[in-house]
Amino acid sequence: MTDLESVLNDRLAVAFAAVAGAPADPVVRRSQHADFQADGALPLARRLGRAPRDVAADALARADLADLVATAQISGPGFINLTLRDDALAGLLGVMSGDERLGVPTAAVPETVVIDYSAPNVAKELHAGHLRTTVIGDAAARILEWLGHDVRRANHIGDWGTPFGMLIEHLLDLGETExxxxxxxxxxNGFYQAARVKFDADPVFAERSRGRVVALQAGDDTTLRLxxxxxxxxxxxxxxAYDKMGITLTADHFYGESYYNDMLDPVVDALDGLGLLRESDGAQCVFPRGFTGRDGEPMPIIVRKRDGGYGYGATDLAAIRHRTQDLKATWLLYVVGSPQQQHLEMVFQCAREAGWLAAPARAVHVGFGQVLGADGKKLASRAGDTVKLVELLDEAVIRAAAIVREKNPDLDAETRAEVARMVGIxxxxYVDLSSDRIKDYAFDWDxxxxxxxxxxxxxxxxYARINSIFRRGGVVPDRSAAVLLDQPAERALAMELLGFAAVVTxxxxxLQFHRLTGYLQHLAGAYTAFYENCPVLKSEGAVLASRLLLCDLTARVIAQGLDLLGIETPERM
RNA sequence: GCCCUCGUAGCUCAGGGGAUAGAGCAACGGUUUCCUAAACCGUGGGUCGCAGGUUCGAAUCCUGCCGAGGGCACCA
Known part of the structure; x- marks a missing residue:
């Protein structure tokens, strides 16, 4: 346990509970006035009808902090300012350094988590609109997996539905090999658009397409093969595309709409059996509680359309039921844009009413805002088309390569290409993950x-600068070296390093990954101050060993932190 | 019409009910015989959209208003 904040919180919670005669939150936070502050005396004083400073003093007197805290002062109206002992920090850093997981514990209760993300449509390009769901979902998968959860990636691709009639007919027109x-x-996109054009312009083709949809749904062998x-x-x-992008989705994670086809009948039957199904305008609907539409009437989830086909609501419900009942998942993540919030809430509510989403299982919409162009409108090419995702990635790498070439001409071509790839992607x-996901952000190359x-x-x-120190010095850090924190910059760096566990948790x-990027920025800032003020290779003996360990730990935390976000770290750049 | 999200420094954004609201960029001034100057240090810059309310304490919670975006039946 290297998480200082929670250690302090636990210790103080005991003392506060003793003062209060009941559990009480000590409200431990990082502080500008000390290392940490505990503000819990103020609300507690009100409950007890005592003076806040008295309560703080009382709690402090009962707290077992001697091994951790050098000074504890009561300040202002009743804040407790805590300054930690250097040897305590050094000891915790030693533990962290010797730990492969850098002091980050695995989840106390590992869960089966289904993360639904990316979800492109068959016969369509991945475009800029898939960027966020893919990047955010992958970060979620990496982090939760690292914390010991059983993560099931679910790529809910659009592989079923009426468009396949025209796509298959177009395929036949071209000939299979062509x-x-x-x-x-x-x-x-070209394939899809050509089919679309024919469908709109040619009634005979359109009729064939409709017939093909029927054949597909009927399970016709030839149609299914095509x-x-x-x-x-x-x-x-x-x-x-995922490979180029460094996304962990593989062929094992395709669970498209068609995957749920066989579950749709049972789902509708089950809804009917539960008395949740109602006919409305010829469609079979569920009306989850709490939603009204434009006309003030209850809003439906259409599970079966007037024409007898299944609506997407049926597939969504089937997926929830499958995930909680068959996969035994307790945490369902939907990494989907904000506009679908209401739809998802309706589906979740419906699943709850059907008993398919009961505690401890819960579903979370991991929503996000739009990617905007420099003009503040939805990102689009100059011609106004959607931007292909792979073209975006390629441009990032090309731009990064140009910058790397300019800044560090000494790198050989192969290394430069590799660095450009890591930096560009x-x-x-990073921009996608570094601000509150619910907000829009503008795409700005520069x-x-x-x-x-x-x-x-x-x-x-x-990270590369740290590696440069090891390379220049021809040294390998000793991860069991004693840590010395005599310089303020060393101590400040130590404080930052020890915050890693809390921020990952x-x-x-x-599911706010920008907290991790913000932490890493602070860490890099603390490291830079250390770098400026504490020469590493010019120091000797125990100081050298300690500083090498601090460098090593910083590099490991940066690399691990970025890896959790799906970002690679070049050894030099 | 109803519902959801957002509004913080010139720009881009942090800010878990707690003390004097913080970063980065841009601007201005400075730093290199020193481990990557792709860096660092300093300076200026704020009616936290507006108005109420709750609280010992509000950028943070509640209500209303203003502004921007989004959603509201057979596409997903």
Missing amino acids: AMQELSVGDL WRLLVDESEKYFLA GAIK RMLSFSGDTGAYLQYT DAAAT
Whole structure:
């Protein structure tokens, strides 16, 4: 346990409880006036009808802090300012240094977590609109997995529905080999648009397409084979994009809409059996409590359309039921844009009413805002089209390569290409993860690729500089060396390092990953002050060993922290 | 019309009911015989959209208003 804040909190909670005669939150926070402050005496004083400073003094007298705290002072109206002992910090850093997990504990209660993210449509490009769900969802998967949860990635691709009638007919028109050729070069949009144009312009083609939809739903062998060809080609393309992007989704994670086809009848029957199903305008609907529409009437989830086909609501409900009942998941994450908030809340409510989402299981909408262009409107190409995701990635890498070439001409071409890839992809992921996800953000190449400020590249640079010290000195840090914290910058760095466990736990619990990026920036800032004030290689003996350990620990935390966000760290740049 | 989200320094954004609201960028001034100057130090810059309320204490919680965006039946 290297998490100072929770250690202090636990110790003080005992003392506060003794004073209060009941559990009481000591309200421990980082402080500008000391290392930490505990503010719990103020609200407690009101409850007890005593003077706040008395309560603080009482709690402090009962607290067992001698091994951790050097000085504890009561300040202002009743704040307790705590300054920690240097040897306590050094001891905890020693523990952290010797721990592969850097002091971050695994979850007390490991859960089965399903993370629904990315979800592109078959026969369509991944575009800028898929950026956030893919990046955020992957970060969630990495963090929760690292904390010991059983993470099930679910890529809910759009692989079913009426568009496949026209897509299959278009495939037949082209001929299979020709069509596969076209799809394999990655021109998915062109294929889709050509089908669309024919569907709109040619009534005969449209009629064939509708017939093909019927055949598909009826399970016709030939039709299913052709459908599978389309899905397989698209999946290959998606996997190539994920690979380029450093996303952990693989072929094992495709659970498209079609995966739930066989579950739809049972789901509708179950809803009917529960008395939740009602007919409205010829459609079979569920009306979850608490939602009214434009007309003031209850809003439906349409599980079966007037034409007899299933609505997406049916698939969503089937997925929830499958995840909680078959997979035994207790934590369902939906990494989906904010506009779908209401729809998801309705589905969750419906699942609760059906008994498919009962405690401890819960579903969370991990919503996010839009990516905007420099003009403040939805990101689009100059021609107004959607921007292809792979083109965005390629441009980031090209731009990063140009900057790396300019800043460090000594790197050989191969290293430079590798660094550019890490920096370019990392820059895109970093901006996406570094602000509150619910807000929109504007895509700005110059800012995101700037190598100073709150960017991924700055963290990568800090990491590379640390490695440079080891390389220059020809030294390997001794991870069991004694830690000395004589300089203020060393002590400040130690405080930051010891905050890692709390921030990872917190980011996972709240699914607010910008807290982790913010922490890493602070850490890099503390390291830089250390770097400026505490020469490493010019020091000797125990000081050298201690400083090498601090460098090593900082590098490990940065690398681990960025890895949890899906961002790589180059050894030099 | 109803519902949801957002509004903090010139710009981009942090801010878990606690003390004097913080970073980065930009601006201005400075730092290099020294481990990557892709860096660092300093300076200026704020009616926390507005108005009430709750509280010992509000950027933070509640209500109303203003502004921006989004959602509200057979696409997902």
